[in-house]
Amino acid sequence: MKKRGISVALSFILLVALVFTGCGGAQQQEPTNTPSVSPSTSASPSEEPALSGEIVVSTLAGDPFQSSWRTLFDKFEENTGVKVILDAVPWENLREKQALELASGTGSYDVVYVHPFWFGEFTDNGYLMPITDYCDQATIDKFIPGLLDLYNRDGKVYGLPDWIATQILGYRTDLFEEAGLEAPKTWDDILNAAEKLANGDQMYGITFAGRKGGALAGIFCTTLLSNGSWLMDENGNPTMDTKEAIETTEFLAKLSKYAPPGYQNFHWDENAAVANSNKAAMIMLMTTNAAWLDDPGRSQTVGLWDFVAINNKTGGGMVDSYCWSVTKSTKNKDAAAELVKFMADTESQIFLTEKCGTSGATKAYYENQELIKTHPELGAMNQAFANSKPNPAWNTWASEQEVLETNLQMVFDGKMSASEAMAQVQAKMLENKK
Structure with missing residues (x-):
């Protein structure tokens, strides 16, 4: 590596x-x-x-x-x-x-x-x-x-x-105001808002791109950064079996319960389509998608969105x-x-x-x-850049990403524990490092 x-x-x-x-x-x-x-x-x-x-x-x-x-x-x-x-x-x-x-x-x-x-x-x-x-x-x-x-x-x-570009959080200002909620500043804020604003198939608490092929890995990496960690330490040693990585996996698994059916097949286009159709209170999205939410030609929710960095211990953003x-x-x-x-x-x-x-x-x-x-998404990007890393570009990342995304989906489906999922990713990265 x-x-x-x-x-x-x-x-x-x-x-x-x-x-x-x-x-x-x-x-x-x-x-x-x-x-x-x-x-x-x-x-x-x-x-x-x-x-x-x-x-x-x-x-x-x-x-x-x-x-x-x-x-x-x-x-x-x-x-x-x-x-x-x-x-x-x-x-x-x-x-x-x-x-x-x-x-x-x-x-x-x-x-x-x-x-x-x-x-x-x-x-x-x-x-x-x-x-x-x-x-x-x-x-x-x-x-x-x-x-x-x-x-x-x-x-x-x-x-x-x-x-x-990076991944940020979009939230419906009208729904948050009606519910007496402030802009999400922590993971707990995101989970609480998702639970409070979810209303069956009329309104999903959140939507995010859960498809393998890079989108889901990007969500994970940015969320991991917001928890104060990264894929490896300053010496290039993998850190995927750490407390922070396991916590990140568990958080996304909890959040997935408020996502629309089929979200594991969503790339960025399908993800934005849910928000545009007035079906999501929040969205984890690429900054490049933010303009789609304010496009009258494709969105029913023009003017109703604001954006913040995904934040827990710190703002975070994987730079794409x-x-x-x-x-x-x-x-x-x-x-x-x-x-x-x-x-x-x-x-x-x-x-x-x-x-x-x-x-x-x-x-x-x-x-x-x-x-x-x-x-306004540029302001959220500024927050995210307070703690950012570039998109992984090392030659072995494709195989490591495959294990990461497959395991994340299995955790979301209740078929694997977060600790086991991250242990397997750690093992793959160590194997590739030899």
Whole structure:
């Protein structure tokens, strides 16, 4: 197991905290249209590439992301003449599809949208191109350094991030006010509210994404952080059989009793759909989903939500992110590189915030005070970043996550004790560490 995540986590927490608390510069105007693009944004005129041809981009499927990316791709096409073909597949199949295509070495993908879960695998196999092959220092300096470090292997960065996200708690302000409840500040507050506000199949106390494949692990990791612990200690030793990990499992098991039927099949889309249909008093969700709750086109509960960090001993949040990467096998490097820089740039990130609720990864993004005021989930993110860790990106995490999520579901179903479940995860992590 790689230990580099520890130092990365610390640097990221400090840097993001500084960005949130210290950015008080001039406000930027929020874009009303899609951002413009110029191939010269990262190269001198003499180095400006002549763009042509087409590129194929691999991303996850599903709106609002897919349609918003398509809008940006269309703008890129309009400004550069490069045709962008979007190959979008469901999240749970994205890694497998990308791995198969990249292993072939045929150059079928020019740009890939990579998650930390499989980023290490792709760099170890030589599938991705270092950003220094196509970014100058001025472009690199736009980004929060700690976030770039998530995509660093052996001193080289292999992708540009265009969002950050974490899991937070949304609660119905109208229902809480009617019941005389304050915003949840502890696990006990969450459990008490879930019990008090649950009303059969008319209103579930809470909804959360309980599906295997990353969503459930994310909920667990953020909740574990809020209990003052993490997957491993500062020396890289697994800590999954600790009192804190067992308590976290038991808490989620109690909370699951107030969740809708079928929640173990919910990913983030299905999870938000329950809240949008006026069926949940609270929701554990990704910050990227918060905008869905305030979208009149999909929600019956517009304007009725506020957000806080999941909190017990401390606020906590597992930082999730993606990166746009140019593939090593691309046959159109210049065009692929310009698209990556365009998608990760501040203007594109602000556009995606308005359309998708994603959060930016550049320093300038957090100078837009008006944007922060209109997106209350950013305040909850700030609380969560007081005690955050990056999404696990070590190469053995996929197998460890499988054991974790399988065991969590078994605990929720009453088929395994929390202590036994965590002992098995601990054993798997120790086995992989050898």
